[in-house]
Amino acid sequence: MSLIDHQRRKLLQLMGAAGAVGLSLGSPLAMAASESLAATTFPGAWEESQRKILLPAFRKAAGVSAVLTASQAVDTLTKLVAARNNPPFDVVMMDEGPYLQGIAQGVFEPIPAARVPNLANLPAHFVDPKGLGAYVSAQVYGIAYNTERVKTTPKSWNDLLKPEFKGRVGLVSLDSTLGTVWMVALAKMLGGDEDHMDPAFDYIKRLMPNVGAVAANPGALGTLFQQGQVDIACHYINNVESLKAKGVPVALARPDSNWGIVRSTMNIVKNTQAADLAAAYINTALSVEVQQQMTSAPYYVAPTNTKVPFGAALAAIAHNANDMTSFVQVDWARINPRRAEYIDRFNRLVKV
């Protein structure tokens, strides 16, 4: 064997060794994953409030920490469907629309009632009959506006069309629940409904000269307010209050057509490796302590646990869950089949 062959052989051995080292580098990371809980939340004020309130409470209750990932409900659902057998998350937070789709696609597991005693404190219609999900919160939306730059309190969605708001209105992509429910609210205000959305799209078309920016998600819409890029938009109360706490002069006004309401669920993912931890997580989210803290400033998340009273600022909007039934709601079963079509139509409309 010549010396040159010897050289090659050594090099090959070296590469083999390096490869083995490389592989072993990867495995500790894979191993660690099952010892904590992988949960999702929504970007923006949701993430903030859950990191501050829910995660520490869960840590205390279960002794394990949770890894929180911010992801829009639609994106989370996509990831669950794409990796059914080996889901990246153990417990997820969903908006109503994707929640219904998730049930249809079979990506959720029943919540074990024995491990989640707080389920008993929820109104019956807030728990899925098959136990595939539970509503953990409700969120109110209205007209958010910059109090320094918008002198008169806006009263109706039609106010956004006024010429004084040229280039100052913010929109959010229909990929988000906020965008979609607002479109439905607009349609209903203008005589349409979930199946007849044309009035809403016409409204957007007329709104275009006033549109200053389109945000990717509600969190991003908040930063637009923060940077002064937009002065008026449809937004959630928790995001608005969170901005206020940061010193941004913003407030939420009630539109003539009434507040709108959005509900969120938590679900255990099918094939998760940490079902018990996931159940404990949901139990913590439904607990009186956590929900109580979430209702107060600056998050104003409406509770679903009947034992939690509607606190100070929230009381200005509603006194209990019954009050909220008159708020604008969305029948997601009718929206879901055409959602992709609406998203595409919206994108084409707003394109510069």
Add this chain to the structure above:
Amino acid sequence: MAKSTLAAPRVVPARRAQPGRLSFNAVMGLMGGIGLLMLIGPTLIVLVTSVTSGYSLKFPPPGLSLHWYEALIFDSPEIIDDLLLSLKLAAAATACATVLAVAAAVTLARRRTFAARLLDSFFMAPLTIPSLALGLGILILFNLESAGLSFYSLLAGHIALCAPYVLYTTSASYAQLDPALLDSSTCLGAGGWFTFRRVVLPGLVPGIASGAFIAFMNSFDNVALSLFLSDARSEVLPIHLWHIIEDSLDVRAAAASGVLIVATLISMLVMERLAGLSRQFR
């Protein structure tokens, strides 16, 4: 890279005035100044913003304070986790890519055959094709194999991204090695492995190191591949920073950026000292 021996040493231009010399120098100077300002300005602005005492990205900042750096170090475990993940990924990808690419570079370096040139273009492909397309393709590959996304899917994409850099710089280094050295070493009785270890490798080390450094920085910075290929529960730092900037405008993003800038500057200066990094670009 040795300068061409034909280039004359810099000669002072003739004293006789050239028409238009003043205007030419003025324009070039002005535009060049603007260019340099554009190059370095944004980086400085981020550094200044990171020490703002306020909550938003107002510039100039209302006051100065280091509390965002404190928030970053003490109050942001998720950012630190992502930083560690990015470092681990970049290190692993660079290590694997270096081994693979050096072997290939040594073989392909001096050949001009069609096969060699074809392979060379193939290996350089990740530099030109949008990494999105590559990310999408690898994602589809993993989905078809029903292998879920994990650290490995991410690693695979990043190795493909890193390899061209190391290959390029190593080939360049190898091409500059004086063939007479190799021949004389063999003539004097040294074996192949000895020649490689004592004569070739030392000459290659600056090239390999520079390439590995550039590859590391590119892997650390890459967003497109990571968007498609990362396991949904772990996020690499650039993507997390992007989410912070887009979703909450938390000024901690500026602090994190400040840390990254300083780290990049220091490591760049070190690499310049040790391996003559800038020579790879000139």
Add this chain to the structure above:
Amino acid sequence: MNPNHRMPRDWLLVLPLGLFFIAFVGVPLLLVALISLHNDTAMAHVGIRQYMVFFGDSYNRGILWQTLWLGMATTLVTIVLGYPVAHLYVVSPPRWRRVLIVLILLPLLTSSVVRTFAWVVILGNEGLVNALLMTLGHAGQPVKLLYTPLAVILSLAQIELPLMVLPLVTTLTSLDTRLPEASHALGASSWRTWWKITVPLAIPGLLSGTLLVFTGAVSAFVVQTLVGGGQLMYMPFYIYEQAIQTQNYPFAATLAVILLVSVLLVVTLLNYFGRKTRGFVHG
């Protein structure tokens, strides 16, 4: 050493990288091309319907055009600003050159998210440019700079600028300085010398830079999305949206193929011109 005897053994060293690339670069790209040839999301029928849909819709064509135009505009700006920087480097004494190279390299190695972030700070309504305008007396509303095509071009130009400067520096430093000097000695003005002598000799560097900047700008996902906002849609985000959000893989693959082909066409064109102009440079 008998070369014929060496040949098969040598290729053994290339095999690891070669196999890796076939598996993780070649096959994925092939898969993307194959997936794009399906007519529906469920991938039941093969056909070119996706391509017909793409080219038949002015919205889609507009996105492709906007992306390519972004590449071209960015390249132009980097040439206008990058050439002078390279020129400054070349005429500087060695000590200044060391400083300049750090200034040029640092942005290249800094994270693109960080650099994009800087532009959000500069162009925002509360940012640097608007603050300057305010102090200069421009009253009233801040000027909307962010989330416009101009903003994307500017920020991309800054991020890609080093990639134009460096090849130019390489080309200009290896220029035979006797040629422009001869031109001066014969009485030509600085401008004429520059235009007639230096620039043609710098073309290889310009082409290299153009290639790097164009491909970089067209694929710059982060900048396009962060600085462009929700109203500006470019190919990279469109691919991501269709693949990950809408889960329409065939269409996403089609978009990826079209983007790839466009980029490769431009690259081939530039390489072709590069070979043609090599005759300008001696030795």
